Amino acid sequence: MREFDLIDHIRARTGLxxxxxxxxIGDDAALLRVPEGQSLAVCVDTMVAGVHFPAGTAxxxxxxxxxxxxxxxxxxxxATPAFATLALTLPVADARWIGDFVDGWLALAQQHDVALVGGDTTRGPLSITVAAHGYVPHGQAMRRDGARVGDIVAVSGTLGDGxxxxxxVENRVSGESASWLCVRLNRPTPRVALGGALRGIATACIDVSDGLTADLGHLCKASGVGACIAMNDLPLSAALTDYIDLPTARGWQLSGGDDYELCFTVAPAHWPEAQARAAAAGVPVCAIGVIEAEPGVRxxxxxxxxxxxMAKGWDHFA
Amino acid sequence: MREFDLIDHIRARTGLxxxxxxxxIGDDAALLRVPEGQSLAVCVDTMVAGVHFPAGTAxxxxxxxxxxxxxxxxxxxxATPAFATLALTLPVADARWIGDFVDGWLALAQQHDVALVGGDTTRGPLSITVAAHGYVPHGQAMRRDGARVGDIVAVSGTLGDGxxxxxxVENRVSGESASWLCVRLNRPTPRVALGGALRGIATACIDVSDGLTADLGHLCKASGVGACIAMNDLPLSAALTDYIDLPTARGWQLSGGDDYELCFTVAPAHWPEAQARAAAAGVPVCAIGVIEAEPGVRxxxxxxxxxxxMAKGWDHFA
Incomplete structure (x- = not known):
């Protein structure tokens, strides 16, 4: 497979x-028209083989x-997702590998109507960098820096599954709970509908990718506050309790990464409305603590x- | 150096x-307001050590x-550059390396007022992925697909220097011409002012990154035309003629990459105006051929x- 065949294959299937x-895709740059009244939200994430995922991941x-x-x-x-770019570095151009990669990409991209508009393919150690772009009405984005003392701290879904x-994966465990946990690790559900529903009511929001205490710590630092959360209130999946002893599960909930749930803060008076909106968006949310004046997470x-x-989250260079 | 120190260092210096x-930088995503009447142009490029640059490059x-x-x-x-994201994968977090990298980035970013608005730092084999964003008035972007039979084919600057x-670099040659050629390789000048000046007059445009015949071939294919160029008309730098024999230089001009000049087409009636605009933008341009109906580049x-x-440009997977 040559480089331009590879690009043609990706282009033909992903340019929704x-x-x-x-x-x-196909010119020196893509051209987009951002709708009036909307801000553009831009983010980028790299996944490197052997660092972010085991080398044999499908x-x-x-x-x-x-x-x-x-x-x-x-x-x-x-923000509402709109389009993305993909920079793919591959050791070899394997048509089947590419086809499977695009299958997985498309399964999610189609759910959110995300067009792939540009990219770069390169030979080298396996690495994937995606930049995603979305829209949010001017001035309505949820940031990390809006949490206030007395706010409720809440999370979506369940924690620790990632x-x-x-x-x-590392211990090659089989069984129903183990399989479900693997899906949670490899096919996380981005909480897009919930994020949109919380706009205008949540005071701050962050996604839990590095681990709950680390990410909540980022939110608190940006807001100039602290937080106290109750271990007993952290939402546990049935699969996680089935898979491992409770102390280990609690440790994973606090400092494990890869959950991709939302952690957000909301004034107590708005908590019932936040729950109602979350329910309408089809995602359970759970109060786990409160924002305090004293910095740090307890x-x-x-x-x-x-x-x-204690958990500081993942530091690639520690 | 820890990951967050590294991010803080980059953030403090590059967020113009x-x-x-x-x-x-600093939240889950950056937020931008695209000016009214402007389309957003988005591109992405990855540079991998040992593939796009020798491992020891400064x-x-x-x-x-x-x-x-x-x-x-x-x-x-x-398009006029506006902002960028940077995904940096590094074997180790070396403060001096990062500082020098940011020095080089900033030297160019400040010239074009490009703000770094987001990024990701990861440990792994050295690799750099940048997504750049710019603005161009609705409907005025230069694309690859507008070349018409009879158009003049032109290029900016000189070719073959990259x-x-x-x-x-590979042969560790020293001397004045050699040093100048190294600068052309490592510090290419993006022809931003020229690109803006050619809007509304060039019928098609592409940058010469893979090699002239390959990139002109892409332009022709997109436009459904062909081109014939004259080897004797390809603009040669004094350093290149000083450095190497003419046949080798001509080969590099046709199929070498890394020149980052613009190759564009323009109707003959508009050629004097294109030359005048290029002169005003401070960049020499040179007619090298003509667009023909027969597909392919001759x-x-x-x-x-x-x-x-014959040159097909660089295929990472050939």
Whole structure:
């Protein structure tokens, strides 16, 4: 397979038609028309083999996940995904690998009407960089810096499944719960509808990619506040409780990464409305703590003791 | 150096203030306001160590070049650069390396007022992916597909210097011409002002990154035409003629890459105006051939014989 065949293959399948795309893949740059009244939200994420995923991960999973982690960032801003670019570095140009990658990408891209408008293919160690672009009405994006003392801290879905999924992969565990956890790791669901629904009511929002305490820590630092969360209130999936002992599960919930749930803050008076909107968006949300004036993140353990969160999240260069 | 120190260092230096940037690096996504009446032009390019540049290339050169190759793509559309994202994969987080990389990036970014608004830093084999964004008035972008039979084919600057620069690096040649050619390789000048000046007069445009015959071939294919160019008319730099024999230089001009000049087409009646605008933009341009109905690119050699261009440009997977 030659480079231009590869590009043609990707282009033919991923350039979903959109009214705002004047020119997609195939020229020196793509041309887009951002709708009036909308800000453009832009994010970028790289996934490197052996760092972000085991080298043997199926290309179909990589196609999905490389887009999903970016749509999760857009969701955290309350933005609606629109288009993306893909920079793909591959050791060899394998038609089947590419086909499977595009299958996984498309399965998610079609759900959110995301057009691939540009990219670059290069030979080298396997690495995937996606830049995703979305729209959010001017001035309505959810940022990290709006949390206020007294706000409720909440999360969507369940936590700890991503870390458990990695444990499943690394230890080659089989079974129903293990399989479900693998799907959570490899095919995370970006909370796009929830992000849109929380716009105008959440005071701050971030997606949980590095681990809950690390990401909540980023939100608190940006807002100039702290937070106290209750370990017993962290939402557990049935699969996670089935898979592992509770203390290990709680550790994964606090400091494991790859969950791609939203962590957000909301004034107590607005909490019932936030729950109602989340339910309408089809995603359960759960109050796990409160914003406090004292900086840092604290965790009330199962025994009632309040301790500073130790987890700092993943540091690629530590 | 930890990952967040690294990000803070980059963020502090590269987030040039711009009125259209509502939110830069530091949240889940950046927020931008595209000016009314403007289309957004988006491109992305990856540079991998050992593929796009020798492993020992100075970080300062990489910072400049990783942005330059993208601004060159925007220039080819006639777009004005505005902001960029940077995905940087590094084997180790070396503060000095990062500082030098940012120095090189900034030297060019400041010239064009390009704000870095987002990014990702990852540990792994050295690789740099930049996505650049620019603005062009609705419907006025220069595309590859507008060349018409009878149009003049022209290029900016001089050709072959990039390939010569690579020869200099690989053979560790010293001297004045060799040094100048190295600068052409490592610090290409994106023809942004020229691209803007050619809007509304050039019928098609592409930047010369893969090699003249390959890139002109892309333009012809997109336009459904062919081209015949005269080898004797290809603009040669004094350094290139000083550095190497003419037949080798001509080969580099036709099929070497990394020149980052613009190759464009213009109706003969508009050629004087195109020359005048190019002069006003401070860039020499040179007519090298003509657009013909017969598909493919042909070259009139020094001996007057017309032959099909053989060069296909760089295929990463050939």
């Amino acid at each position: 038609p959109r009214g705002d795309v004047d020119l997609g 290309p179909r999973e990589l196609g999905w996940k490389s887009l999903a982690v970016n749509l999760s960032d857009l969701a955290a801003m309350g 870390a458990a999924g990695l444990d499943v 965790v009330i353990r199962a025994d009632g003791q309040c301790i500073p969160a | 203030p711009r009125g259209d940037v509502d939110l830069g 970080p300062r050169e990489l910072g400049w070049k990783s942005l330059a190759v993208n601004l060159s793509d925007l220039a080819a559309m006639g 390939a010569a620069g690579l020869d200099v 070259v009139i050699r020094a001996d007057g014989q017309c032959i099909p261009a």
